[in-house]
Amino acid sequence: MRIIICDNYYEMSKKAAILVASQVNMNPRSVLGLATGSTPEGMYSILINMYNNKEVDFSEVTTFNLDEYFPISKSNSQSYDFFMKKHLFSHINVPETNINIPNGEACDAEKECEEYEKKIDAFGGIDLQILGIGQNGHIGFNEPDEFLFSNTHKTDLTESTISANSRFFASADEVPKNALTMGMATILKAKKIVLLASGKSKHDAISKLVSGKITTSCPATMLNMHKDLVVICDKEAYHG
Numbered sequence: 001m002r003i004i005i006c007d008n009y010y011e012m013s014k015k016a017a018i019l020v021a022s023q024v025n026m027n028p029r030s031v032l033g034l035a036t037g038s039t040p041e042g043m044y045s046i047l048i049n050m051y052n053n054k055e056v057d058f059s060e061v062t063t064f065n066l067d068e069y070f071p072i073s074k075s076n077s078q079s080y081d082f083f084m085k086k087h088l089f090s091h092i093n094v095p096e097t098n099i100n101i102p103n104g105e106a107c108d109a110e111k112e113c114e115e116y117e118k119k120i121d122a123f124g125g126i127d128l129q130i131l132g133i134g135q136n137g138h139i140g141f142n143e144p145d146e147f148l149f150s151n152t153h154k155t156d157l158t159e160s161t162i163s164a165n166s167r168f169f170a171s172a173d174e175v176p177k178n179a180l181t182m183g184m185a186t187i188l189k190a191k192k193i194v195l196l197a198s199g200k201s202k203h204d205a206i207s208k209l210v211s212g213k214i215t216t217s218c219p220a221t222m223l224n225m226h227k228d229l230v231v232i233c234d235k236e237a238y239h240g
């Protein structure tokens with residue numbers, strides 16, 4: 001694991017954006033794994049600037065998002081489909097047909113997950129996976145538990161995540177109770193992983209991750225099994 005400790009949120013976002021742009025510049029047909037949440041918003045906004053300045057071109061890139069609430073309509077402003085359009089896709093030239101997000105409107109969630117996993121494999125896997133981290137150490141929507149599903153699956157959200165994510169909804173009751181998410185094995189198959197963390201609320205989870213121990217009660221720690229993981233965090237997330 002390589003850990004980059006940044007002075008602030010902007011520096012973290014800038015470093016991450018440069019890594020993504022370099023990946024795309026080295027391989028214009030890169031397969032990117034993308035994340036939602038407030039943490040990567042700054043990185044997306046810098047990537048949009050880089051695209052506008054012709055420093056990076058997304059025309060041949062394919063993207064797979066980590067997760068989506070379930071059920072949720074794509075037009076719901078809190079869906080991850082809506083988030084990605086608002087914060088990235090509607091500002092860059094990635095073709096719509098190259099964008100993949102688990103379908104929160106699917107009638108058959110299991111079939112959707114199985115097909116999503118197969119599609120990632122059919123593209124030869126993810127070249128660079130961007131991750132955020134939940135306060136309880138969740139990754140995507142892989143929540144702390146005794147057992148975790150390995151591949152893309154439908155999952156329940158914990159009370160802690162419902163409460164943390166309720167800030168985006170009118171009330172906690174409106175947060176969907178389920179989600180579709182890549183599993184930890186799906187994520188660990190990515191060739192490179194870049195995890196972003198900002199702020200004190202992430203300190204506990206980051207401490208467990210950098211301890212080097214592995215437990216399903218903090219899914220982020222499973223990333224210790226990956227051979228090419230870069231953690232980019234600010235001082236508050238690192239030092240608490």
Ligand code: GLP
Nearest residue numbers: 036037038039132133134140141
């Ligand atoms: C959500 C997402 C995660 C994300 C996490 C942290 O639950 N499913 O992928 O990492 O929130 O979000 P934030 O960056 O807003 O703290």
